[in-house]
Amino acid sequence: MRSRLPTLKIVAEAAGVHVSTVSRALDSSKRHLIGPDVLKRIEETALRLGYRRDMAAAALRTHRSRLIGVVVPDIANPVFAPIIAGITSRMSDGGYSTIVADVGQQAGRQDALIDELTARRVDGLILATARIADPGITELIRSGMPMVLVNRSSDGLPVPAVTSDDRLGMRLIVQHLAQLGHRRIAHLAGPQAISTGRNRKDGFVTAMQEAGLPVLPSMIAEATAYDTESGEIAALHLLQQAPFPTAIAAANDLLAIGVLRTLRDQGLSCPDSISVTGFNDMPLVDMIHPPLTTIRIKGNDMGREAAELLLQRIDHPAGPFVRRMILPELMIRRSTLTVS
Amino acid sequence: MRSRLPTLKIVAEAAGVHVSTVSRALDSSKRHLIGPDVLKRIEETALRLGYRRDMAAAALRTHRSRLIGVVVPDIANPVFAPIIAGITSRMSDGGYSTIVADVGQQAGRQDALIDELTARRVDGLILATARIADPGITELIRSGMPMVLVNRSSDGLPVPAVTSDDRLGMRLIVQHLAQLGHRRIAHLAGPQAISTGRNRKDGFVTAMQEAGLPVLPSMIAEATAYDTESGEIAALHLLQQAPFPTAIAAANDLLAIGVLRTLRDQGLSCPDSISVTGFNDMPLVDMIHPPLTTIRIKGNDMGREAAELLLQRIDHPAGPFVRRMILPELMIRRSTLTVS
DNA sequence: CTGAAAGCGCTTACAG
DNA sequence: CTGAAAGCGCTTACAG
Numbered sequence: 266m267r268s269r270l271p272t273l274k275i276v277a278e279a280a281g282v283h284v285s286t287v288s289r290a291l292d293s294s295k296r297h298l299i300g301p302d303v304l305k306r307i308e309e310t311a312l313r314l315g316y317r318r319d320m321a322a323a324a325l326r327t328h329r330s331r332l333i334g335v336v337v338p339d340i341a342n343p344v345f346a347p348i349i350a351g352i353t354s355r356m357s358d359g360g361y362s363t364i365v366a367d368v369g370q371q372a373g374r375q376d377a378l379i380d381e382l383t384a385r386r387v388d389g390l391i392l393a394t395a396r397i398a399d400p401g402i403t404e405l406i407r408s409g410m411p412m413v414l415v416n417r418s419s420d421g422l423p424v425p426a427v428t429s430d431d432r433l434g435m436r437l438i439v440q441h442l443a444q445l446g447h448r449r450i451a452h453l454a455g456p457q458a459i460s461t462g463r464n465r466k467d468g469f470v471t472a473m474q475e476a477g478l479p480v481l482p483s484m485i486a487e488a489t490a491y492d493t494e495s496g497e498i499a500a501l502h503l504l505q506q507a508p509f510p511t512a513i514a515a516a517n518d519l520l521a522i523g524v525l526r527t528l529r530d531q532g533l534s535c536p537d538s539i540s541v542t543g544f545n546d547m548p549l550v551d552m553i554h555p556p557l558t559t560i561r562i563k564g565n566d567m568g569r570e571a572a573e574l575l576l577q578r579i580d581h582p583a584g585p586f587v588r589r590m591i592l593p594e595l596m597i598r599r600s601t602l603t604v605s
Numbered sequence: 606m607r608s609r610l611p612t613l614k615i616v617a618e619a620a621g622v623h624v625s626t627v628s629r630a631l632d633s634s635k636r637h638l639i640g641p642d643v644l645k646r647i648e649e650t651a652l653r654l655g656y657r658r659d660m661a662a663a664a665l666r667t668h669r670s671r672l673i674g675v676v677v678p679d680i681a682n683p684v685f686a687p688i689i690a691g692i693t694s695r696m697s698d699g700g701y702s703t704i705v706a707d708v709g710q711q712a713g714r715q716d717a718l719i720d721e722l723t724a725r726r727v728d729g730l731i732l733a734t735a736r737i738a739d740p741g742i743t744e745l746i747r748s749g750m751p752m753v754l755v756n757r758s759s760d761g762l763p764v765p766a767v768t769s770d771d772r773l774g775m776r777l778i779v780q781h782l783a784q785l786g787h788r789r790i791a792h793l794a795g796p797q798a799i800s801t802g803r804n805r806k807d808g809f810v811t812a813m814q815e816a817g818l819p820v821l822p823s824m825i826a827e828a829t830a831y832d833t834e835s836g837e838i839a840a841l842h843l844l845q846q847a848p849f850p851t852a853i854a855a856a857n858d859l860l861a862i863g864v865l866r867t868l869r870d871q872g873l874s875c876p877d878s879i880s881v882t883g884f885n886d887m888p889l890v891d892m893i894h895p896p897l898t899t900i901r902i903k904g905n906d907m908g909r910e911a912a913e914l915l916l917q918r919i920d921h922p923a924g925p926f927v928r929r930m931i932l933p934e935l936m937i938r939r940s941t942l943t944v945s
Numbered sequence: 946c947t948g949a950a951a952g953c954g955c956t957t958a959c960a961g
Numbered sequence: 962c963t964g965a966a967a968g969c970g971c972t973t974a975c976a977g
Contacts, residue, residue, distance in 0.1 A: 269668075270723070272954055283964045288956060295957095300962055320724045321661040321670060322954035325969045328609075330661060332725075340693070341686045341905075343888055350680045353707050357718075362725060365705050367693050378697075383610070384660045385672075385702060522892055548683055549887070552862055554894030565681075612970055623948045628972060635973095640946055662970035665953045 271314040280310040287311070291318065320362075324386065331361050333575060334382035335391040335415075336375065340367040342491075343547045344564065345393060348415060351568020352391055359576050361388070368394060375401065383410075389575045395419045395426075396458050411578040415571040416564075418460045418588070425578060427571040427589045429562035431461055434593035435468030436475075438514050438542050438560060441595060443476040446604040447512040447540065451484040451503050453524060455491055455516035462487075465516040465544060484510060488520050496523020504531060511539060511604045518543035518550050518559055521600075525553070536602035546596050556598035567591050611654040620650040627651070631658065660702075664726065671701050673915060674722035675731040675755075676715065680707040682831075683887045684904065685733060688755060691908020692731055699916050701728070708734060715741065723750075729915045735759045735766075736798050751918040755911040756904075758800045758928070765918060767911040767929045769902035771801055774933035775808030776815075778854050778882050778900060781935060783816040786944040787852040787880065791824040791843050793864060795831055795856035802827075805856040805884060824850060828860050836863020844871060851879060851944045858883035858890050858899055861940075865893070876942035886936050896938035907931050 277284040282303060289295040290307040299307070310316075324330040335352055337345045353363045364385065366378035375394060379401070382390065389411035395402060399419045405412055406424060414426035442450050452469040455462030466485070473480045483506040488495035496515065500523055503513060515521035521543035528535050535541045535555055543550060543559035550557040570589055577584060617624040622643060629635040630647040639647070650656075664670040675692055677685045693703045704725065706718040715734060719741070722730065729751035735742060739759045745752055746764060754766035782790050792809040795802030806825070813820045823846040828835035836855065840863055843853060855861035861883035868875050875881045875895055883890060883899035890897040910929055917924060 270726075273956095274954080284954090285956075285965080286963055289963090292956085298962065303962080317720065317724050319665075319726055319954055321664050321726055322969090323956070324661050325659075325665060325954080325971085326956045328969075340690045343683050343686070346681045346683070346686050349705070350707055350709065353680070353705065354709060357706075357721070362704050362706075362721060364702050365689070365693065366697075366702075367690055369690065369694060380657065381697070381702060384657050386610075386659055386661055522889070525892070547889070549862070549889040549893060552865070552894070553889060553892040613972095614970080624970090625949080625972075626947055629947090632972085638946065643946080659970055662953090663972070665955085665970080666972045668953075 271316050276307070276311050276314055276316050279314060280307045282307065330386045330388055332364060332385055332387050333361050333389045333391065334364045334366055334385070334387040335393065336366045336368065336378055337393045338368050340365060344545050347564030348393060348568040351565040352572045355569045355572035359572070379405070389579050391415055391571050391575055393417060395460070397460055397463060409582070411575060411582060413571045413575045413578065415567055416461070423586050425574045425587045427567050427574060427591065428460065429567060429593050430590040431464035432468035432471065434544060434560040434562070435465045435514065436472035437593065437595040439469060439472035439476060441558070441597065442512045442514065442540060442542070442601065443478060445540070445601060448478055449484070449508050449510045450478065450512045450514060451486070451510035453496065453499050453503065453513055453515040453520050454485055454487045455520065456489060457487060462516055469514060488516070491517045491519055493519050493523040493526065496520035497527045500524040500527035512541070512601070513539060514542045516544055518545045518547045518557060521557055521559070522553065536600050540601040542601060551598060555600045558598045558601040559596050561594040561596050563591050563594070611656050616647070616651050616654055616656050619654060620647045622647065670726045670728055672704060672725055672727045673701050673729045673731065674704045674706055674725070674727040675733065676706045676708065676718055677733045678708050680705060680709070684885050687904030688733060688908040691905040692912045695909045695912035699912070719745070729919050731755055731911050731915055733757065735800070737800050737803060749922070751915060751922060753911045753915045753918065755907055756801070763926050765914045765927045767907050767914060767931065768800065769907060769933050770930040771804035772808035772811065774884060774900040774902070775805045775854065776812035777933065777935040779809060779812035779816060781898070781937065782852045782854065782880060782882070782941065783818060785880065785941060788818055789824070789848050789850045790818065790852045790854060791826070791850035793836065793839050793843060793853055793855040793860050794825055794827045795860065796829060797827060802856055809854060828856070831857045831859055833859050833863040833866065836860035837867045840864040840867035852881070852941070853879065854882045856884055858885045858887045858897060861897055861899070862893065876940050880941040882941060891938060895940045898938045898941040899936050901934040901936050903931050903934070
């Protein structure tokens with residue numbers, strides 16, 4: 266049987282004072298109100314009895330749960346793990362606990378998850394699941410829930426967001442390829458309903474134009490999801506086009522791996538016949554064959570920053586809406602080569 | 606400003622009934638007590654006002670938070686993501702929310718995290734951080750907290766655990782290598798303070814003996830942590846021994862990748878000069894060079910099963926202590942080859 | 946079938 | 962500096 270934890274009342278009786286006095290003594294911001302001898306007695310008693318404040322009961326009184334929720338599309342996707350780690354670490358330092366809600370396979374679960382978090386009276390929400398046009402977010406904004414988007418942003422909504430600078434990331438890729446002498450560069454775009462997909466594609470087009478390179482519609486394929494299967498299918502499509510690309514810039518590492526698979530199936534080699542780049546710098550992409558040139562998006566920083574912004578919004582709900590971008594970093598490895 | 610959510614009282618007034626009636630009407634296990642017309646009126650009113658039950662307030666009354674905590678050594682380690690996904694998915698189906706506490710870099714944070722979870726009055730705990738001899742767990746058991754260990758287990762403690770069958774996994778590896786004709790098989794063991802490290806090593810020794818192969822002390826090296834750096838160091842040590850191994854069975858994929866790096870540095874090739882195996886089947890190890898022969902540990906199943914067991918312990922705290930093992934699966938890829 | 950009341954463990958405005 | 966009281970939003974044993 267579980268022995269119930271001691272309450273404030275138990276501690277108060279043991280220390281011979283009133284519960285309100287114990288409550289103050291154990292609250293760092295009110296401790297100064299208590300006389301030194303009484304304070305000492307209370308602290309000793311609390312320690313001896315193993316007292317732990319019941320946060321849920323405190324939340325009921327104060328209307329602050331010090332609990333936040335983060336909704337991710339797929340917790341098992343290595344891209345999100347560092348983001349979650351960054352969030353929980355920063356929130357924990359700020360005295361908050363984090364409930365991670367994983368949408369996983371059934372996309373319809375998102376609403377149910379947000380309901381669950383609402384029932385927990387979370388003080389705020391971090392969403393890693395935003396779509397460019399997202400009615401669910403509009404609704405949340407109306408409810409007044411403090412909220413921050415991370416990794417993916419939405420269009421035209423008054424909501425803070427922390428993302429990697431996806432346009433810049435893709436520009437770094439294009440510049441790198443152009444420098445290697447590539448002119449016929451194809452883009453394997455991500456889902457265009459998600460900001461990462463759209464912004465990386467935008468960045469691709471812009472950077473190509475800046476570099477004076479042609480942007481042919483036949484050189485852009487769209488994957489339906491960020492996974493290797495979609496990458497394989499889209500890559501196959503790209504390879505059937507004329508002119509034949511000398512490089513393929515994928516919107517995501519998994520898509521790039523799909524490209525590598527297709528190349529292998531077709532008897533083509535990377536980087537000798539064709540250069541390939543990814544995006545995200547997932548764990549182990551430096552160990553695949555060939556080690557993948559990609560963009561590091563610094564998920565941990567992104568998570569910390571999103572947590573920071575959420576903390577600000579919780580304390581100042583009427584503050585300005587900040588959109589922050591984390592600088593991406595080009596990781597040059599062996600999947601890109603001078604064009605022959 | 607945040608508009609407060611409606612309470613039971615608000616709904617009761619709007620529906621013209623007492624709060625207790627609303628409470629019953631909205632509880633599926635008590636709904637049958639309410640007359641059909643009143644029930645309908647309450648349901649409509651609750652829906653119209655957007656009522657969501659405050660779980661924290663309910664928890665205060667019932668002493669059940671329907672919240673559990675899971676403590677992981679490192680959320681960014683791809684091994685744990687599927688386990689967490691399995692846990693949250695099963696717990697969510699059971700009406701529970703999950704707080705993920707990430708120990709991360711500072712190992713000392715573990716106690717603070719458990720304090721935090723205690724303050725939240727979690728109904729139970731799943732620990733993925735157990736050490737073989739773990740005084741912290743002994744203490745938790747004494748507190749009566751329902752608890753389940755996952756992935757890593759502890760010795761001689763009355764606590765349920767769900768792990769992969771690490772001994773069997775390593776036996777599958779050794780049998781596979783033996784079948785390929787290897788006789789001088791080395792083991793790059795994991796940390797021996799953790800059950801995965803110890804059991805995989807045990808499994809290695811046993812399987813070698815079963816196969817009639819020699820177990821030389823010089824053929825076993827211990828890594829200090831499950832990361833590539835430790836793998837590189839231990840591999841270097843192994844390669845300086847005589848007789849020279851024809852295969853290295855690592856206790857973990859990251860260690861195996863460390864081995865591959867060291868081999869490359871030494872100008873040796875895998876699988877031609879030496880076969881290498883991993884453990885865990887992390888994402889992308891099928892794409893590295895060479896694709897890694899390894900053991901799939903089915904993290905998602907492990908997580909679900911751990912959640913299942915925790916649910917049982919919460920409902921029946923005095924039930925028997927079950928230890929369950931998930932069957933591992935040998936994934937044969939190209940890092941292992943017939944001995945030449 | 947429905948209501949009235951007590952109480953879960955806290956915090957805080959109000960007194961003194 | 963400390964105490965007494967009210968109340969946060971629920972649930973449930975007790976009445977009727």
